[in-house]
Amino acid sequence: MKHNSEHNMARALACLWIVVCCLAALPAQAACLWDMDCGTFWGWLLLALLPPGLVALWWFALMGLRMRRIRFLGMGMDARGDGMAVLNRKHVYCAVNEAYAALLGLAPEDIAGRSVRDLWGDEAYAQRILPNLEAAFAGKTVRGRLVVSIPALQGRNVEVTYQPVFQHGRATHVSLFLHDVTRRVQAEAALRDRTTLYETLVESTNSIILRVTPQGRITFMNNYGLRFFGYTMEEVRDRHVLGLIVPPVDSDGRDLRTMWESIMADVDRHALNQNENLRRNGERAWILWSNRALRDNNGQITEVLSVGHDVTPLRQSRQELEGLRMALDQAGYGMAVADLDGRVRYLNPAWTSMHGLDPRGGVVGRNIGEFLAPLNDLDRLEAVFTTVRERGVYQEEMQHTARDGTTFTALTSITLLRSPSREPDGLVLMTVDVSERRKLLAELERSRQRLKVIVDNVHDVVFSMDADGRFQFVSSAVRELFGYEPKEVEGRKLEFLAHPEDALLCREALTEYAQGRSAPNSLELRGRNREGQIIWLVVNVSGIMARNGIPEQLVGVMRDTTEYRRMTMELHESRERFRELVQAIEEAYWLQDEHGIVYTSPGFEPIFGLTGTALQNTPAQLLEHVQPEDRELVRQMLPGGKLADTQQDVTLRVLLEEDAVRWVRVRTFPVVRNGKVLRVAGVAQDVTAYTLAVQQQREAKEAAEQASRVKSDFLARMGHEFRTPLNGVLGMLQLIAMPGVDKETRMSRVREAEHSARSLRDLLERLLEFVSLESCSRAEVEEYPFSLRDMLRGIQSRHEQSAREKGLDFAVLVDEKQRDFRGDGAKLRRVLEQLVDNAVKFTPKGRVKVHVRQEQTGKNRLRTCFYVDDEGPGIPEEMREVVFEPFMQGDGTYTRRYGGTGLGLGIVRQLVKCLGATIALEESPWGGTRVVMCLEGDSV
Missing domain, CATH: 3.30.450.20 (PAS domain)
Known part of the structure; x- marks a missing residue:
């Protein structure tokens, strides 16, 4: 069809082209009919409009043919009763036929243009329709049944087919076909129900159902039969019954093979037969078989249906009868067996004892009604027996008559006794003394009364x-x-x-x-x-x-x-208030008893760094967060410790990160009731700030006391230092003023007074210098270039003479490679001169050496260290900080063996601090003292 359509389209286009070519001459013809200008205009206009008009006419004709074909297809689908619809890729209905709309109970115009989701509902669309549409647009044909909530389809079964429609090799639409398969589904369901019913009946019966071929091979056995014989269906199918479930010879010696051949020869005559059968485990059972022949249309036997019932218990009942009789003789309730007319066959000892009869006999053959007081009327007795024969059982509390004429009440049950052939064979009477029952009823009534009293109270x-x-x-x-x-x-x-x-x-x-x-x-x-x-x-x-x-x-x-x-609400509100109070307070609270910690407040973790839950689970974890020196105390305060039940007020140190310590005050309060500690309440408070403040206060107090002591020492030293030269001046002046002193003596005393005055002046200058340097800052330091080598040579020349006079080996090492730098050369020279002066002064013999080391620390930055070594007595390590105090020497006393004011190293420390340098005292290589001073500066 597609090939013919292409040929027809080609013919139509060729015809259209011929028409257009013929119309091309119309302008020239129009020029002959009208004025040249008018004809030209109308000709060109006709030439421009006629081809599109012909194309449109051809398109409408083609669409008409297509719609006519679609209409015939829809009529055919409607006549068949199948619904058809076309969906685009947006899952919107493009077209539907009458049958499709009728199935949905809508008009076709009500469906066209609507989306599938809108028509079928979100649930059916998402679960069933959408996956099928996606598969159809992928090029697959999908079939399936649909159950929807549309009222018109409820109670009906619809089969849906999704067929992709291809254009240019791509599925652009999907054809949707609806087939009403309700009747077919109903027929299938009915067939399944009948089959299920048959299978249920076969499998639920307590009988053996067996189907065999005329040749004796098994084709079917129900589950009861399989369980009875101990086989599976695969093990018995197509196997002969002889040798499998029917032994060749039974226990009585009968040839069962011959019996089986007789049954197969005439099934109807052997509709019932009883024979011994064989189980898989070797046990033998007697089964009563009911046989029926299954014939085809020609009357030929195709299968034999046998239904078997196990009658082994019936055969065993006779063997057990004697044992049953013995059991009846020993029973504690009365038992009697009578004929259907009431004549006694058997009475057990309990019956004879209950009625006071002679146990030696003489009762058999008497009417049972003689022992039943209300039934001595024969008509009444016959009515009871009739009821038993009809219903099978009769029970009533009856008055029984004893041999001595007394009566008693007994629960009497009369049961119909049947023979193995299920025919009525007699009556069984069982009597139970109800005196005990009546006692129980009385006790029950008393219990009911007690229960009523309890319930009422x-x-x-x-x-x-x-x-x-x-x-x-x-x-x-x-x-x-x-x-x-x-x-x-x-x-x-x-x-x-x-x-x-x-x-x-x-x-x-x-x-x-x-x-x-x-x-x-x-x-x-x-x-x-x-x-x-x-x-x-x-x-x-x-x-x-x-x-x-x-x-x-x-x-x-x-x-x-x-x-x-x-009370519960009040307790809840109280707990809520307590919780809010605990959360608002920064302290940590906990409760502990003899078993462990039972409660911790939220403030516990911020203080100890341990969650309350972890503490409750393992209290010993707290030891890991406490300073080792405090762990033994904490261990004694934890549950089970010696201090757990006592009141405590201690301060602990809690370990933090980076070796920090938090000071925590811990207080415990035992809760005692009736002289016994029920629990212990604990409060922990972070007192780090308070402890540090106390420590700072203590340190400040100690510093103030130290300052006071220093002040007192300073004043004492100052008084001593000033009085010594001042007394020298005053003493010499007094001696000069004495009469009779010659000139030479007077001049000598003047020189002594002058020397003391100069010492006093030097002391004042050094003291003023020391005081002025206490407030020295980096702003007062001058920055200018100076020659390091010249400064060292000057120091050498100044102290070389005094060192030579003491016999010392004095050396200042000057290296021409040493670099000059910027700084306050005067202050630096003052420091070095004081250090060299001290080294020469305190070295009685040996060597004094000065040397310098430099190293580059950055671009144009030098670190210069000055080393002054001597071979003097040295300074003990514990005195290396004290010697920088004013008026102190290495021996720590006011009495100096070497003279001087004791302010030299104090001035040195102030100058070093002012220069931003460092100074340290060490032991020299010769056992004396090494002074190391280092500073940084810009190189020149």
Whole structure:
């Protein structure tokens, strides 16, 4: 069809081209008919409009043919009864036929243009339709059945086919076909039901069902038969019954092979037969078989259906009869066997003893009615026997007559005795002395009375309901709780006592109970008493179940929880306030007893770095967060420790990161009741700030005391230092003033006074210099280039003479490679001169050496270290800081062996601090003192 359409289209285009070519001459013809200008205009206009018009006419004709073909296809589909629709890729209906719309109960115009989701619903679209459409647009044909919620399709089965429609090799549309398969599905379901029913009947029966071929091979055996014989279906199928379930010879010596051949020869004659059969485990069983031939249309036997019943117990019953008779003789209840007309066959010893009869006999053959007081009337006795023959059993509490004429009550059961052929064969009478039963009934009545007393004295309302939820019984506590009498409540439903807003809850719960569904055993609801006051109730309900699992009666207890609820709410509010209070306070709180820590507040973790849960699980973890020196104390305070039940107030050190320490004050308070410690409450407070403040205060106090001591020492030293030269001046002046002193002596004393005055001046200068340097800062340091080598040479020349006079080996090492740098050369020279002066002064013999080391620390930056080594007595390590104090020497006394003011190293320290340098005292290589001073500066 596609090939013919292409040829027709080619012919149409060729014809159209010829027409266009013919019309091309119309302008020239039009020029002959009209004015040249007018003809030209209309000709060109006709030439421009005619081809599009012809193309449009051709397109409409083609569409008409296509629509006519689609209409015929739709009519054919409608006539067949199948629904058809076309969907685009947006899952929107493009076209539907009448049958499709009729299946959905809509008009075609109501479907076209609508989306599939809108028509079929979100659930059916998402679960079933969308995956099929996606598969169809992928080029697959999909078939399946659909169950939807559209009213027109409810109760019907629809088979859906999704067929892709291709254009230019791509699925652009999907054709949707609906087939109503309701009848077919119903027929299949009916067939399945019948098959299932047959299989159920076959498999649920307690009989052996067997189908065999006329040749004796098994084609089917039901599950009961397979279990009975101990085989599987695969093991018995197509196997011969002889040798498998039928032995060749039975226990009585009969040839069962011959019997089987006789049955197969005439099945109808052997409709019933009984023979011995063989199980897989070797056991033998007697089975009564019912045989029926299954024939085809020609009357030929195709299979034999055999239904077997195990009659082995019946055959064994005779063997067991004697044992049963012995059991009856030893039974504790009376037993009698009589003929159908009432003549006695057998009485067991219990019957004879119960009726006072002679155990040696003489009773057999008598009428059983003689022992039944109300049945001595023969008509009445015959009526009872007739009832037994009809119903099979009769039971009644009867008055029995003893041999001495006394009567007693016994529960008598009369049962029809049948022969193995199920024919009535006699009567069995069993009597039970009901005196014990009557005692039990009396005890039951007493128990009921006790239960009533208990229920009436219980403060809770005890009730029972029927299956409809109506009160059958209500205890007297309802009077005190609700103000109603029990009779006013009985017969009503639980909603009568419930608050109107909780009535629905009551109905739903009782409905679930009545239908046997699981429901909460405990209901919390509001009740309302006679005065309209609200009562909070807890209702516990349980059911007395019938055999079908549905409650036939509901019993329960109703308790007033109003006061309990109020106390619970108050407790909850108290706990909430306590929780808010604990969270608002920064301290940590905990409770512990003999078993461990039972509570920790949220503030515990910020203080100790350990969560409360971890502490409760393993209290010993706290030791890992405490300073080692405090761990033994903490171990004694934990549950089980010696200090766990005592009051404590200690301060612990808690370890933090980076070796930091938090100071924590811990206080414990035992809670004692009746002389016994129930629990211990603990409070922990972060006192780090307080402890540090106390330490700072203590340090400040010690510093103040030290300053006071220094001040006192300073004043004492100053007084001594000033008095010595001043006394020298005054003493010499007094001696000069004495008469009779010659000139030479006077001049000598003047020189001594001058020397003391100069010493006093030097002391004042050094003291003033020391005081001025205490406030020295980097701003007062001058920066200028100077020659390091010249400074060293100057120091050497100044101290070389004094060192030579003491016989010292003095050397200042000057290296021409040493670099000059910028700095305060005067202050640096003052420091070096003082250090060299001290080295020369305190070295009695040996060597004094000065040398310099430099290293580059950055671009144009030098680190210069000056080393002054001597071979003097040295300075003890504990005095290396003290010697920098004013008026102090290495021996720490005011009495100096070497003279001087004791301010030299103090001035040195102030100058070093002012220069931003460092100074340190070490031991020299010769055992004396090494002074190392280092500073940085820009190189020149």
